[in-house]
Amino acid sequence: MATIQNACHELHKSDANRTREATVTEEKILKITRIVHSCVLIDLGGRQVLTDPWFSEKMGYHFGEELGMSVESLPPLSGVVVSHDHPDHNDMKSFRRYADNRVPLICEGKAAARAKRAGFENVTVLDTWEEASIGPVNVTAVPALHGVPEVGYVIQASGFTVYFAGDTLLIPELSDISDRFPNIDVALLPINGLKIFGDQVVMNPIEAAQLCEVLQPRVAIPTHYAFKGGGLADRMFLKYFDRQERLPQIFQDAMRRYAPQTRVEVLEPGQRVSIEGQLHAPRRIA
DSSP, X not given: OHHHHHHHHHHHHHHHHHHHHHHHHHHTEEEEEEEETTEEEEEETTEEEEESOOOOOBTTBBOSSOOOOOGGGOOOOSEEEEOOOOTTTOOHHHHTTSSXXXXXXXXXXXXXXXXXXXXXXXEEEOOTTOEEEETTEEEEEEOOOOSSOOOEEEEEETTEEEEEOTXXXXXXXXXXXXXXXXXXXXXXXXXXXXXXXXXXXXXXXXXXXXXXXXXXXXXXXEESOSOBOOHHHHHHTEEOSSOGGGHHHHHHHHHHHHOTTSEEOOOOTTOEEEEEOOSSOOOOOO
């Protein structure tokens, strides 16, 4: 009987050890799934954060690619970050179908107002360099410049640091990010160089590579390159750095020049990349 009890005890210990090992392994994996455009699902060791939700097209705002995931197929989210109040980044009309209207949303001010009107109850506004916590996930708003008020975000959990740039132009203030967050695992960067009536409002692929030279992330993932305004808009007042299908390759070529130490991952809609290991614990410099 003692032998059987000992065997059962060892079996339970083995199961417990395997569970702990699985948990530790999961916490050391950062997973990035690009859904469409700048809408990205970030899994920081099991804590899932969605960026700039966009799930439906309208006049002047077209994906230019397949939608990689529906609102209904999203996993339970730890939180959502919204950089600015444009329909291709703050699609509350569609995102209101998400199952939990108490999911924490961290937004720029105007974007927050739209989220509240859509029925979301747990909405926090952050200005540049302000912070908020979503359970074990820490979110810091960082500088950004676009055609409307905007912030980027640094998102940290499970020993990982992810920079989400939103739609920003390349501006000097972005160098402050590397001063405060010297160990960035992944940078999600827009690259289409969008111009509206001749005024540039989004960084282009060369500028995104130059930013990587400063930030030195382990991995860079381009976003915001397939978007199309459609028919009249593209002919009359929207201009892009190059043809949408060429932009990721231009970015990769520029990265070889400016930031060869950084790995580039170009993700199709719905495609996921896993980044293993905690080579460093996130640390901040005041």
